[in-house]
Amino acid sequence: MTRVATFEVHYTRLIDRDGRPTQPLPPLAEDRDAMVEMYRAMVLTRTFDTRAIALQRTGRLGTYASSLGQEAIAVGVGVAMTPADVLLPYARDHGAQLLRGVTLTELFLFWGGDERGSNFATPRQDFPVTVPIATHLPHAAGAAMAFKLRGERRAAVCLCGDGATSKGDFYEGLNLAGVWQVPAVFVVCNNAWAISMPRAAQTAAETLAQKAFAAGMSCEQVDGNDVVAVRIAMEAALTRARAGEGPHLIEAITYRLADHTTADDASRYRDDEVVGAHWEDDPIKRIKAYLVDQMDWSKEEEEAVIAACSVEVEAAAEAYLAIPPQPVEAIFDFMYETLPTDLAAQRDALLKEVTRRG
């Protein structure tokens, strides 16, 4: 017998759950402004999350997917990207979207059931949230191929959950990215749950990262609650991708502290005590402990960040609530570049009906 191939998956954690370095840290961890920027972005994400759930519970927002507990992934990804890159998010990437320039008001609008929430004013080329699981990995391969064809130093960044790795689209997207060697970085947010299905019931594979090997792609695991580890891994992967060195997959391990969505009741399938234990790994608690221990983060600074995030989210929530729905004919807008005759007739009938009802 001859050994024809071997594969290894490496795991990186730079800062432990108590905020202590596990090894010599990269210069980023010495950069107070950068660390505070990430901390603030994570707090802002959670403040948005809390407000979104409150709005949903009072009937002012639609069904909402919380990102509670996985803010470090979204923020680590978002800060590592440059404006020219393109994000293809899944439903729990609010933190990355905010760093890309999507506004809080747009996020509220999207989750509030208004198509305009995906018409971002700033990251004009970023994809909207993809709802059908893993269907956007093929888009990422295509978008990244576009960059390669044009010789642009840009990368496509595509995030998905652990459940997504079971789908054919996931593998087809990775496989194409691998064979075409496109500048794409895939991030699997392994939060241990796909609605009620635990990670172990999803696949017998030892890691989710190793699925990249089947596509001829490099991969790694990182502690998804360690924002520094996520960012460092992302920056390295993006640098290689933009330089034409091919795609990469990062499995970021975290835990879904919230229900699947506001329409879910996780107590039906998992024990509160287990979830409670995972709060020890809270990514926000971790970076805050690091700031306090290593960077003299003061109570005043902490309070200022909390207050500023609250004010920002509150203003956005109010702005969202003040935005009237689109006019009814917006149903027909943007189906085709030019409205076909038969569709125009349907629109006119609707407008007539609305006028009649008054």
Next chain:
Amino acid sequence: MAELTLVQAVNAALAQAMEEDERVLVLGEDVGVDGGVFRATDGLLDRFGPTRVFDTPLAETVVAGAAIGLAAQGFRPVAEIQFMGFMYSTLDQMISHAARLRWRTRGRLTCPMVLRAPYGGGIRAIEHHSESTEALFAQIPGLRVVIPSAPNRAYGLLLNAIRCPDPVVFLEPKRIYRTIREEVALGTAVAPLDSCFVLNEGRDLTLVSWGASVIETMAVAETLSRDGIGAEVIDVGTLRPLDSATILRSVEKTGRCVIVHEAARTGGFGGEIAARLADEGLLFLQAPVKRVTGYDTVIPLPRLEHHYLPSTDRILTAAREVLAFE
């Protein structure tokens, strides 16, 4: 002008589109060196090179999905699926994303792609290679569904489909890929999207069809004309969005209509045309609208498929029934 078969016209339209717009790309399984299983992309790799023509892995979902990503990034991908029977794994991509990207983002991102596939029966193929399920795509808001039935219209319709800013599903009737030759005016796209083609004028009966069945439908019109009966033949060409005005105008004149398609009857697109006639043209009708279609079965394997496909006999019988109705 050149005398071309339908598949040559497809090839010529691809070449013309690639010539006039460098954003046009061709991708799919075996479209490169092999030139496509039906040779629709023959010579394109040599002429335009590997940055415009790509072979993909054997995975239809990602063929459609990568085309969406390329289109959202400003390219104009033309993706080939080798047979319509293998398009089903593209449905999620086409329905959930291609058809909705513009709508979902309020026009911020668009999806100007074409998904081409040979479709229909009659080539003595094994199972899954003879499907005619165009109604699946015609049901989807946001998609255009285009089906040529002759070389000239194939050329013009495909060129316009590639230029179109909306996603287009372009189905090519492979039974007549090489059976007809026709003069094609290269460089001009005379066949517009969104309008039916009146192939034969007549005052007594309207025959509506698309794809390869147009051939048998025209033959029936010819037979009827020998009996002094004028059958107007309409090739629908673009199923979605449907130009029902042309069909209604014809039925207003003739009062009688037979719809011919290869696809199974129930839920077939003929039902939509009949419904529009009932809705907007009831008072024009002097006879029930008849459909001559495939049966509500799987399309049979080659030894029986000729019983399934609408034959001139079946079309003629239906036409005579409708003409005799008082």
